[in-house]
Amino acid sequence: MRDEGELIRAAVDGDTEAVSELVRRKREQVVRIAYQVTGDWEDAVDVSQGVFVRLWKGLGRYDPSRRFDTWLYRITVNAAIDLVRSRERGLQPLPDEPQELPASPGRASAESALDLAELRRAFARLSARLAPKQRAAFVLREIEGLETAEVARIMNVAESTVRNHLLQARRVLRLGLEREYPGLVPEGFRKSEGES
């Protein structure tokens, strides 16, 4: 199996097999980030297609001294944010979320495994209240688990900007969880509004 550097060089030289292999290796990361930022699998597929075309076109300019994934994530996040913004301008409406709150399992959630589908629904609803860049910063840092410095490089902003995005994002999500999804928040924990 070729290493990433070899694969990129071969792809630059027009090796179509290398291009396909690069897509196969990176597609999961790309579509997952696109999905976390857009909240929709269809949108994520569209974003991913555009990302790989841009990646292929830009391979000749790729600097091997820089981390490949940083560049890939940057293209992905920017494309996903652009899509979200175009939706917000009214070109593509957000899918309608059901107004009723999920039945609060109360103590049951404190004693059982967390339902990923329920968590996903909560995130889709609450993160829609975030600005695209706040959402992107939260996705990269807390869901993808990247360090703040790496998030800053991907988003091409200062680390302090990333921290600010995260602060805002966490506040909105925390308040939303407490008010609308109390069943997801473990029993006995409630922070009052205004606390950091």
Added chain:
Amino acid sequence: MSDHPSLRRLIEGVELPAEERRELLSHLQACPGCRAELAERDPSLLFAILALEPVPADVLDRVSRSAEAAIAREQGRSALRRTYAWGSLAASIVVAGLLGAYFWTQRGLDAPPDRPTVVDAIPAPAADAAMPAGMIELLDSPGSADVVEMTVGDVEVVMIFDEAMGI
């Protein structure tokens, strides 16, 4: 409690190796006690568990197919653009050549009359040679030269004699 991993690095935002992070998050999903500990810091951190959500296999396939098809279309467009560029260059060279040939031939038809060739110097007449009829001798001679002007019929002739130059 030794079965419960430390959440410190997750809370502090340290980038963990993929496998270690996945194990930690899997534990969090299953363990309400650890989730409570995490939520005590910030409930929004619970959303980290979403990293466990698998990408549907059909979505991955569609990404591969659509990406490869889109790249193949771009490769086709690039090849067409290159062919067009070379074709344009070749056509430009041919047109430039034809225009150049045309103007070159036109230049030949309008060519000015040939310049007069250098006339061989007329040797100086012998010192005792008689002056031909109709000759008018110019008295102003530049340097060592003798300039003679004469009219023969309708023709004016100027002769320059310069012993130093041998003419």
